[in-house]
Amino acid sequence: MEADREAQEAASVDLRRDGAAALEWAASYLERVGDFPVLAQVKPGDVRARLPASAPERGEPFADVLRDLDDVLLPGVTHWQSPRFFAYFANTASDPGILAELLVATLNNVGFLWRTSPALHELEEVAMSWLGQLLALPSGWHGHIEDTASTSTIAALAAAREARPDARAVLCSEQAHSSVDKAARLLGLELRKVPTDDEFRLRPELLALDDACAVVATVGTTSSAAVDPVPAIADACERARVWLHVDAAYAGSAWACEDHRWSAEGVERADSLVVNPHKWLFTPMDCSAFWCSRPDDLRNAFSLVPEYLRVAEEVVSLSEYGPALGRRFRALKLWAVMRCYGAEGIRSRIREAVRLAGLFADWVDAEPGWELVSRSFSLVCFRREASDEENEALLNRVNETGEIFISHTRLAGRYVLRLAVGNERTTEEDVRLAWEVLQRCAVA
Numbered sequence: 392m393e394a395d396r397e398a399q400e401a402a403s404v405d406l407r408r409d410g411a412a413a414l415e416w417a418a419s420y421l422e423r424v425g426d427f428p429v430l431a432q433v434k435p436g437d438v439r440a441r442l443p444a445s446a447p448e449r450g451e452p453f454a455d456v457l458r459d460l461d462d463v464l465l466p467g468v469t470h471w472q473s474p475r476f477f478a479y480f481a482n483t484a485s486d487p488g489i490l491a492e493l494l495v496a497t498l499n500n501v502g503f504l505w506r507t508s509p510a511l512h513e514l515e516e517v518a519m520s521w522l523g524q525l526l527a528l529p530s531g532w533h534g535h536i537e538d539t540a541s542t543s544t545i546a547a548l549a550a551a552r553e554a555r556p557d558a559r560a561v562l563c564s565e566q567a568h569s570s571v572d573k574a575a576r577l578l579g580l581e582l583r584k585v586p587t588d589d590e591f592r593l594r595p596e597l598l599a600l601d602d603a604c605a606v607v608a609t610v611g612t613t614s615s616a617a618v619d620p621v622p623a624i625a626d627a628c629e630r631a632r633v634w635l636h637v638d639a640a641y642a643g644s645a646w647a648c649e650d651h652r653w654s655a656e657g658v659e660r661a662d663s664l665v666v667n668p669h670k671w672l673f674t675p676m677d678c679s680a681f682w683c684s685r686p687d688d689l690r691n692a693f694s695l696v697p698e699y700l701r702v703a704e705e706v707v708s709l710s711e712y713g714p715a716l717g718r719r720f721r722a723l724k725l726w727a728v729m730r731c732y733g734a735e736g737i738r739s740r741i742r743e744a745v746r747l748a749g750l751f752a753d754w755v756d757a758e759p760g761w762e763l764v765s766r767s768f769s770l771v772c773f774r775r776e777a778s779d780e781e782n783e784a785l786l787n788r789v790n791e792t793g794e795i796f797i798s799h800t801r802l803a804g805r806y807v808l809r810l811a812v813g814n815e816r817t818t819e820e821d822v823r824l825a826w827e828v829l830q831r832c833a834v835a
């Protein structure tokens with residue numbers, strides 16, 4: 392017993408003292424995050440090789456964790472918080488989001504029933520209602536938070552399958568995200584890819600819905616942020632009585648701004664919708680906002696109430712509306728971001744990202760030897776007027792500099808480079824530097 396107590400004390404961490412050091416680490420990291428190579432310049436296995444093969448027998452001080460974070464882990468970190476992270480979809484863990492995440496872990500609520508945390512349930516409903524209003528969505532939809540858009544889409548398609556058990560096909564455009572493929576595979580549904588037009592939008596006249604249970608429309612595709620024609624897709628779905636799920640994981644955040652609401656047209660007719668606040672709404676990973684206008688179908692797909700979860704209260708348990716039982720207190724961080732930034736703070740950050748992407752697109756467009764392929768929201772697709780191989784080599788040279796990090800995709804069979812603005816720290820100077828690095832590497 393004595394030995395057990397000693398062993399526990401050896402491992403003890405002082406939350407105030409070590410917490411202050413951890414917070415200091417966080418603040419100082421964010422001050423210097425722009426100084427690190429954006430893409431980690433390590434080889435596979437490098438990080439693992441510097442770590443012990445087994446956990447220590449004797450507990451070590453938290454200061455050692457912070458030391459190894461600097462010495463061992465940081466060289467292997469790709470800096471998503473860097474203002475010069477332009478790959479995939481750049482995101483931001485904002486200060487209010489970071490602090491709220493600490494509090495989420497502190498409370499460690501597991502919100503599977505209302506009574507396991509009434510505050511978690513009710514704040515989640517309130518935060519989803521606030522977010523719905525910010526994005527001008529219809530009122531009255533069921534809303535809850537999932538970990539990722541992948542899970543939200545699984546939830547949507549499970550409800551669609553439940554609503555139409557005789558129909559097994561899911562249709563989406565050939566530009567839809569791979570999470571739709573994965574969800575269909577998991578649910579035993581057959582995925583059919585519909586061709587797109589020359590702006591990479593689903594062609595609604597090609598939707599054959601006889602044996603379909605769902606269509607997934609994308610607002611802001613992953614490759615080029617194309618916007619599928621949701622009103623025409625909604626017409627087809629209504630005629631065939633097929634579930635319409637809208638994947639706006641990235642671009643949905645832009646609906647906070649009036650200027651971008653055109654891309655929400657028809658979304659009010661969707662059966663379900665996903666928008667990721669962890670993408671472009673300044674909320675740390677993970678936070679995926681999922682709405683459903685047919686909550687009874689969603690509940691039919693997921694509700695299972697074993698004896699040990701039976702309660703007398705007549706209240707909704709959010710775990711009956713999705714795949715997971717245990718639910719994190721994610722609402723706290725979304726709520727903190729909306730409160731501390733306010734609608735105008737969110738709008739101004741989104742507008743700035745779009746403005747910076749526009750500047751970059753204009754520079755590319757004006758420069759001989761370069762081709763602007765597309766520009767949508769805060770994402771620019773472009774390429775050198777050269778072979779695919781040369782563009783790929785250029786991407787590698789650029790990312791090896793560590794000065795910026797961009798990614799690529801393939802559009803109409805061609806290799807293209809993508810620059811996505813989305814981190815709140817990104818300034819015009821950072822975007823200008825990105826353009827300089829690209830031009831320098833293109834001639835090298």
Ligand SMILES: *Cc1c(COP(=O)(O)O)cnc(C)c1O
Nearest residue numbers: 539540541568570613638640641
């Ligand atoms: C990023 C993205 C996803 C996947 O999001 P996760 O939260 O990582 O699952 C799905 N669809 C679109 C359109 C996306 O941009």
